[in-house]
Amino acid sequence: MFQKKKSLWLFLLPGLTGLLLFYVVPFLGGIYYSMTDGTISNQIVWFDNYKRVWDNEVFRLGLKNSLELSLICAPLIFVFSFVLAVMLRVLKEKSVTFRNLLLMPYLVPSAALLIVWQQILFDYGGPVNRVVAALGFERVLWLESEALRVPVVLLYVWKNLGFSIVLFSAALSSVPDALYEFARLEGANAVQQEMRITLPMILPTAFLVFVMAWVNAFKIFKEVYFIGGAYPRDSVYTLQHYMNNQFAKLDYQNVTTAAYSFALIVFVLFGALYLSRGVRGNDGR
Numbered sequence: 001m002f003q004k005k006k007s008l009w010l011f012l013l014p015g016l017t018g019l020l021l022f023y024v025v026p027f028l029g030g031i032y033y034s035m036t037d038g039t040i041s042n043q044i045v046w047f048d049n050y051k052r053v054w055d056n057e058v059f060r061l062g063l064k065n066s067l068e069l070s071l072i073c074a075p076l077i078f079v080f081s082f083v084l085a086v087m088l089r090v091l092k093e094k095s096v097t098f099r100n101l102l103l104m105p106y107l108v109p110s111a112a113l114l115i116v117w118q119q120i121l122f123d124y125g126g127p128v129n130r131v132v133a134a135l136g137f138e139r140v141l142w143l144e145s146e147a148l149r150v151p152v153v154l155l156y157v158w159k160n161l162g163f164s165i166v167l168f169s170a171a172l173s174s175v176p177d178a179l180y181e182f183a184r185l186e187g188a189n190a191v192q193q194e195m196r197i198t199l200p201m202i203l204p205t206a207f208l209v210f211v212m213a214w215v216n217a218f219k220i221f222k223e224v225y226f227i228g229g230a231y232p233r234d235s236v237y238t239l240q241h242y243m244n245n246q247f248a249k250l251d252y253q254n255v256t257t258a259a260y261s262f263a264l265i266v267f268v269l270f271g272a273l274y275l276s277r278g279v280r281g282n283d284g285r
Helices: 002-033 048-054 057-107 110-122 127-134 146-172 177-185 190-201 203-217 221-228 239-248 252-284
Strands: none
Touching: 002 252, 048 057, 048 252, 057 146, 057 203, 057 239, 057 252, 110 127, 110 146, 110 221, 146 203, 146 221, 177 190, 190 203, 203 252, 221 239, 239 252
């Protein structure tokens, strides 16, 4: 038995080697770069780079927007995906077509989706602006106004909604129908059934969906970059824009310092989220 376990390392070695070379070593090397002055001698300056970056107004703007956009997108994806998954559960076999349609944006590249959105939303004479004008309002130049955050959020939610729906649908399929029948006999309406039966039964999956939606919301940079470029409006300038622009200047100290600062913030936020879940779970027991 022991010999069999030792042989497993031979199969794990290629994956572990790649993990070490492409993740662990760069991670440790990045910490070193974030504490050097960037000169030929690469002298250690400890936390001076962190102080300089945090004093940078552009860095603080990108950090604020990244956190705000994530806190907007994650709840929207969570709520809409749960509601749509419940609706698809009611349709049963007839829901296959709708599931495919909802998942399609997740599978299509963002650049292709952007072409559609440019024709529908961003075009001054497009369908959305025509509707706005027909209602008596002025047409909106989305790319040149602070309202650019609205289409960015809508595009991101639309693209990433399907994956969360799949997770919720898988969890909903495991909830016994007998519980709903008993609740209906007791006079519970649809909202009460979902709040008192569905959510408690799929709570682990719901927590997973929210965490994944929040993590993926930090990747909104790709959509913003396609729409607004490297220097978009201030309302959608994210931390990834700052790091991408610093990397283009080969300023590795600023890139690594911003990256590890953001990683520490995310680690603290998700640590607090997991701890609060554990506390609620203990109280429930």
